[in-house]
Ligand SMILES: NC(=O)c1ccc[n+]([C@@H]2O[C@H](COP(=O)([O-])OP(=O)(O)OC[C@H]3O[C@@H](n4cnc5c(N)ncnc54)[C@H](O)[C@@H]3O)[C@@H](O)[C@H]2O)c1
């Protein structure tokens with residue numbers, strides 16, 4: 014088992030191992046205390062993993078209650094958020110008790126936001142069960158729900174008491190959900206860790222624990238430098254300006270990881286054309302995405318992507334911060350005028366490497 018220590022506004026451990034789900038009760042008892050554990054999960058994850066988690070918590074002396082929502086992004090809404098708060102209140106849950114998020118990023122985000130706001134903050138445990146949740150959404154303390162007018166528009170920064178990642182749970186993921194997580198792993202290699210990028214050229218099977226640990230440590234380091242997302246944390250958005258635009262244009266039919274893969278390929282092509290990185294670097298990025306059967310082309314036009322990118326909440330005034338690859342393992346933030354952004358998107362879509 015690996016442990017990654019996070020020293021943010023709160024210090025806590027991220028525990029990564031195989032078959033450690035049944036140990037959650039003991040860790041919760043030692044780290045969080047409390048009398049009641051409220052497990053928030055979705056219907057698919059409940060069927061697969063709830064009983065194991067429940068018996069572990071009961072054995073550690075908890076009264077266990079559960080809230081199950083339908084799986085999928087559409088559950089990350091205000092109605093479910095309020096239902097969770099009511100459910101906690103009606104169950105006599107106090108701020109000394111523990112909210113346990115068991116599931117992917119959807120469950121982690123909504124349960125985390127409920128934990129952050131119920132009685133101004135409860136104890137909180139993340140058990141990520143998707144690759145994306147393991148390497149990305151369970152790290153860094155961002156929690157959120159979607160509003161009618163857009164994704165992640167209401168939320169809070171709220172760090173958990175600990176994260177327990179049992180990577181054995183990843184074996185039951187659908188292939189496309191697993192691959193979507195791989196896009197974020199490839200991103201970490203490109204922005205910060207050439208060694209990780211090289212590791213991804215080998216079969217992943219027996220290296221999954223090392224890979225998750227490296228990704229989590231990279232995100233931890235970046236978040237440590239910039240917990241509230243004012244500067245360097247934006248580097249985690251490599252491929253995301255175009256990626257978010259593509260997600261939006263597809264009305265969220267294109268999974269996040271796939272849209273980010275298309276976004277990374279786009280910015281890699283544009284960067285090579287503009288001389289920010291070499292053609293080799295671009296080919297390495299695109300080759301790696303293809304190796305993981307991720308898409309590297311989008312059907313949307315540059316005008317469509319540009320307009321959708323402008324509606325994204327990350328643009329401020331007449332500039333946007335783009336993440337530009339310089340070489341594998343090294344990216345930089347680049348303040349970009351909107352006119353130039355348009356040009357970059359067009360360059361990134363031009364056919365022929
Ligand atoms: N907070 C953050 O920093 C952050 C970062 C990135 C993404 N996110 C959010 O994460 C969400 C996406 O997360 P996701 O990709 O994990 O999606 P998800 O939570 O919807 O999970 C994808 C699917 O996999 C199923 N599933 C989960 N674990 C499983 C398992 N072990 N075996 C079989 N099936 C399983 C789920 O039921 C669901 O159908 C988005 O809402 C996004 O906004 C948040």
Ligand SMILES: [Zn+2]
Nearest residue numbers: 197253269273
């Ligand atoms: Zn992402």
